[in-house]
Amino acid sequence: MTAGRWERAAEQYATGEHKSGDELRVAVEFAAPKGTERVLDIGAGAGHMALAMAPRVASVILTDPVDAMLDAARGVFRQAGIANADYIKAAAEALPFEAVSFDLVTTRLAAHPFGDLDLALREVARVLKPSGRFIFVDTVAPDDDESTRFLHEVETLRDPTHRHTLTRDEWVGRMQSQGFTVAQSAVVRKAHPFEPWLERGGEDAASMASVRNRFLAAPPAARAALEIVVRDGAVVSFTDTKLIVAARPQAPKG
Numbered sequence: 001m002t003a004g005r006w007e008r009a010a011e012q013y014a015t016g017e018h019k020s021g022d023e024l025r026v027a028v029e030f031a032a033p034k035g036t037e038r039v040l041d042i043g044a045g046a047g048h049m050a051l052a053m054a055p056r057v058a059s060v061i062l063t064d065p066v067d068a069m070l071d072a073a074r075g076v077f078r079q080a081g082i083a084n085a086d087y088i089k090a091a092a093e094a095l096p097f098e099a100v101s102f103d104l105v106t107t108r109l110a111a112h113p114f115g116d117l118d119l120a121l122r123e124v125a126r127v128l129k130p131s132g133r134f135i136f137v138d139t140v141a142p143d144d145d146e147s148t149r150f151l152h153e154v155e156t157l158r159d160p161t162h163r164h165t166l167t168r169d170e171w172v173g174r175m176q177s178q179g180f181t182v183a184q185s186a187v188v189r190k191a192h193p194f195e196p197w198l199e200r201g202g203e204d205a206a207s208m209a210s211v212r213n214r215f216l217a218a219p220p221a222a223r224a225a226l227e228i229v230v231r232d233g234a235v236v237s238f239t240d241t242k243l244i245v246a247a248r249p250q251a252p253k254g
């Protein structure tokens, strides 16, 4: 992954649209914490998923491969006066934790750049207790192929670390193939003010200009699926779909 891109984004993740959203509320609902849980958050970014869980559980460990993200998360937790958290630098594909050690593992809007998604999912299954739950949140591809191709193109143009643009069935299929049973799932729509979205991921002025142009010339199917709003020749916003899944580790065979 390109660490520089995430380092530039850390401050924007702390204060921008990641702070809230229906997908965060549904993720906490699906986790249904009782107050005693040991929680691991993967791809913690500036810590908003972990922060939503922390007051409701015994402890949270935030992990992210980028130091600047963990620093931003420390600041967000300090500001909120929440202290039951630890911060550990780690990628999803190599979690430095013993097997069967967490009641809940969360990951919100962080799986799309995972270099090896299947390995990361196996790592989650390994560290979860048999009674534990995996709470997953990420963007889902639109229903039609043309809009999916468009979304994948603009996401990767904006952010070269973006890898996975998957439908609901593809995300769920990957989880099932790596040892999970899906217990609950939901989708919510999320509107993105365009320029802050572009700025948060934007590599450089030239690639940002290309993304703007691609949005202005979006095929009609993508314009409808992503509710692209253009006013006075400028893109104002678009809306995508977030998938929230609660999954349980399958019992080992044999």
Ligand SMILES: C[S@@+](CC[C@H](N)C(=O)[O-])C[C@H]1O[C@@H](n2cnc3c(N)ncnc32)[C@H](O)[C@@H]1O
Pocket (backbone or CB within 6 Å): 001, 006, 013, 018, 019, 042, 043, 044, 045, 046, 047, 048, 049, 050, 063, 064, 065, 066, 069, 090, 091, 092, 093, 107, 108, 109, 110, 111, 113, 114, 115
């Ligand atoms: C959009 S941010 C996450 C937002 C955060 N979960 C929240 O709820 O506010 C995506 C994060 O994924 C992290 N990331 C990228 N590749 C990763 C990997 N292979 N393993 C774990 N985290 C990764 C990035 O460093 C970044 O902090």
